[in-house]
Amino acid sequence: MRIALRNITKRFGATLALENISLEVSDGELVALVGPSGCGKTTLLRLVAGFEAPDFGDILFDGRSVLKVPPERRGVGLVFQHYALFPHMTVFENVAYGLKFTRSSVKVEDRVHELLELVGLTGLERRMPSELSAGQQQRVALARALAPHPKVLLLDEPLSALDAKLRERLRLEIKKIQRALKITTLYVTHDQEEALAVADRIAVMSAAHIEQIGTPFEVYSLPATEFVARFIGRGNLLTGRVVRREGNKVTLSLGESMFQAHCGTQLEPGQWVTALIRPEKIRLNQPAENTLRGKIIGIEFAGDTLWLYVHAAGITVVVKSGVLDLREGDQVQLGFSASDLFLVPSGRTPPPTPSPRE
Amino acid sequence: MGFLGRKGPPLAYNSPLPWPTHGRGVQGEGLVLLLPLLFLIVFFYAPLANLLGEGLTQDGSFSLEFIRKILTDDYFQYVILFTLWQAFLSTLASIALGLPLAYILTHYEFPLKRVVRSLTIVPFVLPAITVALGFALLFGRNGYLNQFLMHLLGLSEPPLPIMYSLAGIVLAHAFYNAPIITRTVHAAWERLDPRYEESARALGASRFYVFKDVTLPMILPGLLSGAALVFIFCFLSFPIVLSVGGGRFSTIEVEIYTRVVTRLDPQFLNYKIGAALALIGLTLSLGMTYIYLRLQGSFARQTEHLRPRPTLPLFAGIKDFLRPTKLLLWFYVLGSVLVFIGPILAIIADSFWEDTPTGGRWTLRWYAYIFTPNYEALLGDSPMQAILNSVSFGLGATAIAVPLGLILAYVIARLRWAGRRLFDTLLMAPLATSSIVVAFALLRAFNAPPMRLVGTATAVIIAHSVIIFPFVVRALVPILENLDQRLVEMARSLGASRWRALREIELPLVATGLIAGSIFAFALSLGEMSATLMLARPGLNTMPVAVYRFLSQHSLGAPSAMSVVMIVVSALAFLVLERLGEKALKL
Numbered sequence: 037m038r039i040a041l042r043n044i045t046k047r048f049g050a051t052l053a054l055e056n057i058s059l060e061v062s063d064g065e066l067v068a069l070v071g072p073s074g075c076g077k078t079t080l081l082r083l084v085a086g087f088e089a090p091d092f093g094d095i096l097f098d099g100r101s102v103l104k105v106p107p108e109r110r111g112v113g114l115v116f117q118h119y120a121l122f123p124h125m126t127v128f129e130n131v132a133y134g135l136k137f138t139r140s141s142v143k144v145e146d147r148v149h150e151l152l153e154l155v156g157l158t159g160l161e162r163r164m165p166s167e168l169s170a171g172q173q174q175r176v177a178l179a180r181a182l183a184p185h186p187k188v189l190l191l192d193e194p195l196s197a198l199d200a201k202l203r204e205r206l207r208l209e210i211k212k213i214q215r216a217l218k219i220t221t222l223y224v225t226h227d228q229e230e231a232l233a234v235a236d237r238i239a240v241m242s243a244a245h246i247e248q249i250g251t252p253f254e255v256y257s258l259p260a261t262e263f264v265a266r267f268i269g270r271g272n273l274l275t276g277r278v279v280r281r282e283g284n285k286v287t288l289s290l291g292e293s294m295f296q297a298h299c300g301t302q303l304e305p306g307q308w309v310t311a312l313i314r315p316e317k318i319r320l321n322q323p324a325e326n327t328l329r330g331k332i333i334g335i336e337f338a339g340d341t342l343w344l345y346v347h348a349a350g351i352t353v354v355v356k357s358g359v360l361d362l363r364e365g366d367q368v369q370l371g372f373s374a375s376d377l378f379l380v381p382s383g384r385t386p387p388p389t390p391s392p393r394e
Numbered sequence: 395m396g397f398l399g400r401k402g403p404p405l406a407y408n409s410p411l412p413w414p415t416h417g418r419g420v421q422g423e424g425l426v427l428l429l430p431l432l433f434l435i436v437f438f439y440a441p442l443a444n445l446l447g448e449g450l451t452q453d454g455s456f457s458l459e460f461i462r463k464i465l466t467d468d469y470f471q472y473v474i475l476f477t478l479w480q481a482f483l484s485t486l487a488s489i490a491l492g493l494p495l496a497y498i499l500t501h502y503e504f505p506l507k508r509v510v511r512s513l514t515i516v517p518f519v520l521p522a523i524t525v526a527l528g529f530a531l532l533f534g535r536n537g538y539l540n541q542f543l544m545h546l547l548g549l550s551e552p553p554l555p556i557m558y559s560l561a562g563i564v565l566a567h568a569f570y571n572a573p574i575i576t577r578t579v580h581a582a583w584e585r586l587d588p589r590y591e592e593s594a595r596a597l598g599a600s601r602f603y604v605f606k607d608v609t610l611p612m613i614l615p616g617l618l619s620g621a622a623l624v625f626i627f628c629f630l631s632f633p634i635v636l637s638v639g640g641g642r643f644s645t646i647e648v649e650i651y652t653r654v655v656t657r658l659d660p661q662f663l664n665y666k667i668g669a670a671l672a673l674i675g676l677t678l679s680l681g682m683t684y685i686y687l688r689l690q691g692s693f694a695r696q697t698e699h700l701r702p703r704p705t706l707p708l709f710a711g712i713k714d715f716l717r718p719t720k721l722l723l724w725f726y727v728l729g730s731v732l733v734f735i736g737p738i739l740a741i742i743a744d745s746f747w748e749d750t751p752t753g754g755r756w757t758l759r760w761y762a763y764i765f766t767p768n769y770e771a772l773l774g775d776s777p778m779q780a781i782l783n784s785v786s787f788g789l790g791a792t793a794i795a796v797p798l799g800l801i802l803a804y805v806i807a808r809l810r811w812a813g814r815r816l817f818d819t820l821l822m823a824p825l826a827t828s829s830i831v832v833a834f835a836l837l838r839a840f841n842a843p844p845m846r847l848v849g850t851a852t853a854v855i856i857a858h859s860v861i862i863f864p865f866v867v868r869a870l871v872p873i874l875e876n877l878d879q880r881l882v883e884m885a886r887s888l889g890a891s892r893w894r895a896l897r898e899i900e901l902p903l904v905a906t907g908l909i910a911g912s913i914f915a916f917a918l919s920l921g922e923m924s925a926t927l928m929l930a931r932p933g934l935n936t937m938p939v940a941v942y943r944f945l946s947q948h949s950l951g952a953p954s955a956m957s958v959v960m961i962v963v964s965a966l967a968f969l970v971l972e973r974l975g976e977k978a979l980k981l
């Protein structure tokens with residue numbers, strides 16, 4: 037099933053929840069919607085499910101508008117953050133509930149067992165939802181949504197009520213199941229790491245609109261806007277000024293230093309730009325096109341790596357270091373190549389007045 | 395209504411003792427905590443035990459003679475069955491009247507919605523006898539409605555024989571109790587996360603199936619617990635049965651009352667019968683209370699991350715106005731306005747009206763009459779005295795019930811489960827005991843020296859305190875529960891003594907709740923009629939008793955003026971409660 041959203045706009049009174057959103061999801065694809073709280077992710081999902089109607093625009097399933105189709109006939113499977121398992125029904129009854137309304141040659145028992153097996157919960161049929169752990173409840177919710185063979189799966193922050201370890205395990209399982217069933221899926225999360233891990237493509241949303249749609253690689257490495265650069269992954273965003281430009285090589289003044297960078301877009305000297313450098317692209321004490329000296333002012337230990345906060349020439353940068361024998365107060369030299377300094381296309385907002393980043 | 399019986403998150407306080415210790419407590423704290431228990435034992439449990447004992451003894455030895463007599467006697471069987479039957483019908487009527495409003499409040503948005511929602515608390519503060527009076531004025535043979543219909547249809551006989559009938563009792567009970575159904579169902583419905591229903595719809599269920607499979611099962615505990623409470627209230631109801639039934643119908647309460655106030659009783663036989671009846675009634679109402687508490691327990695599931703329920707505007711254009719479902723709704727609104735507002739308007743109108751040989755005219759004489767100290771034979775006293783008594787009894791009862799209730803609520807709010815159940819039950823007993831029985835027990839326990847209270851104002855004040863006490867505690871427990879115990883611990887770790895922490899942290903935080911609780915207590919005491927009527931002597935009449943005495947002699951005008959006074963006080967109480975916020979007083 038292909039899903040297409042065409043110029044969707046949705047208001048709640050004075051609140052603009054979605055503004056002119058267009059999005060295509062191809063058959064069997066998993067698209068993650070990420071964005072900060074209140075940016076309209078849930079609203080988008082509810083429009084696709086049919087619980088809200090758009091003020092403008094159209095929603096198409098396989099090219100056909102579904103705006104007039106009520107939720108119970110859209111054939112979508114739905115999983116909420118807090119599962120919404122029917123508390124007065126057993127696990128079996130929960131999973132079987134959607135089968136009540138579909139005609140199928142397969143026996144209900146068989147289908148329920150098939151699904152409980154799929155999510156790894158065989159044997160818990162007679163439990164009540166209150167007798168399950170959060171992770172188990174989540175799996176039941178998934179099994180319930182999948183039981184009536186939906187053509188579309190909608191997941192609204194399905195894992196955010198779980199602890200970090202379980203979240204990592206379950207997101208892999210969800211992805212595996214989604215791949216196996218080849219079911220078109222919209223996956224809402226505010227956790228960018230989760231989105232990078234599960235999605236075929238990611239739609240980064242901010243304040244009612246989509247900032248960028250792309251593969252995890254694209255949104256991570258080639259952020260289309262400053263917002264995306266900030267939201268996805270850890271990074272150093274530096275605001276500076278174009279000093280010189282020769283062909284696709286530019287010289288920037290950032291803080292108190294000058295840096296070399298490559299640029300595709302037209303830039304004029306004197307223009308403000310935002311540059312992104314990922315922590316893992318910065319090397320310690322090695323020759324590079326761009327170098328600067330600084331002092332380590334903070335260290336976070338992360339097992340095989342250290343996260344360093346280095347204060348250098350008026351700016352603070354985060355560095356991911358494989359070298360572990362470092363101490364706060366150490367002097368280090370940071371180096372990175374001109375091609376790793378990514379110039380973020382200027383977003384809708386003008387760059388803020390430059391100041392040493394805190 | 396939020397009740398003591400409800401389950402909540404495990405309490406943060408985890409002392410192995412069933413009472414708070416706070417490390418080093420204040421000296422004498424334990425004794426203070428015992429005061430409310432002492433009060434309940436001396437003025438409720440002991441007298442009640444004594445009374446029930448009377449029903450179980452003959453010539454000084456244990457005997458089931460009186461119980462047997464009642465259970466085998468045709469007349470008493472009829473009384474008991476009628477009590478249950480009218481309570482059952484009244485519960486059904488309350489559901490029919492209260493449910494649609496719960497639906498409207500949950501699903502629609504309209505002007506003054508907040509006010510309408512808070513108005514559902516009014517039956518708690520509106521004296522039952524004013525409801526009876528309002529019904530007599532509106533639905534009586536000569537009432538406004540019958541007069542109007544006779545005039546309109548050109549009839550010579552009143553077409554609606556509601557007063558002095560079972561239908562009248564049921565309707566008045568519905569007026570009084572439908573708001574309870576509205577409150578409980580609305581609370582359950584609003585707390586029902588719409589995502590349950592949305593999940594069902596996404597799974598293919600149509601609106602009908604969603605309601606049948608998901609909505610209904612999930613609001614049913616709310617409905618049933620509300621219904622159980624209404625049943626208990628109607629089972630124990632006294633003023634309405636007595637006045638609206640007009641003495642033709644006897645329930646257990648009415649029967650006890652008439653037997654006890656019959657003074658020609660040389661062998662105290664009526665006391666024995668009354669005590670046995672009280673025992674039977676109490677057994678039944680305790681059984682129902684138990685069911686009620688069990689239903690309350692099934693409220694356990696509470697969605698933490700509730701998605702607010704979407705609401706629609708109630709008034710959405712003329713086309714929507716005329717849709718069949720909406721028309722049904724308007725019909726309901728009209729009917730409920732008649733039942734809820736009608737009686738009150740009737741009282742107000744009557745209080746300003748005087749019949750004259752040439753018809754009638756507007757007047758203020760009833761107000762002048764009740765505010766002057768003139769002897770009134772119907773009361774054996776002046777109406778003015780009744781007003782003064784009401785105020786002083788109300789103040790007295792509030793002064794006793796609120797501090798004691800605060801202490802007990804404080805203890806309960808910090809108890810873990812086992813201890814808490816015990817206190818809940820201890821407290822539910824006075825709630826499940828009718829005012830008539832409370833007064834009867836006091837009457838029998840304190841009628842001889844050294845504690846001869848019968849016939850004094852003290853007896854009335856104590857009866858009022860016992861009766862309002864459980865309500866006060868129930869109103870205060872949620873407030874104290876919401877008080878974060880860590881604040882006290884913080885204050886004490888910063889060096890405040892236990893008393894200072896109490897005075898400077900806890901009391902200011904619960905002040906609003908205390909004010910609301912006090913006003914509530916005062917309003918309840920002001921409207922109390924049953925116990926007062928049993929304990930009243932000339933000179934001890936209160937406003938509700940006076941209204942009853944006037945009403946039973948079909949004397950109108952003066953009781954209406956007096957009822958207006960009570961309604962104004964109730965309305966003021968309501969306004970203050972409303973201002974302090976609904977949260978300050980969860981019923």
Ligand SMILES: Nc1ncnc2c1ncn2[C@@H]1O[C@H](COP(=O)(O)OP(=O)(O)OP(=O)(O)O)[C@@H](O)[C@H]1O
Pocket residue numbers: 048049051052053071072073074075076077078079080226704
């Ligand atoms: N039924 C509604 N009525 C009014 N406003 C709404 C409604 N639903 C959503 N909104 C508003 O629309 C905006 C988008 O809400 P939405 O729930 O889609 O955000 P979200 O991205 O899912 O946020 P979160 O991460 O917190 O779940 C918010 O400002 C929200 O307040």
Ligand SMILES: [Mg+2]
Pocket residue numbers: 077078079192
């Ligand atoms: Mg959301």
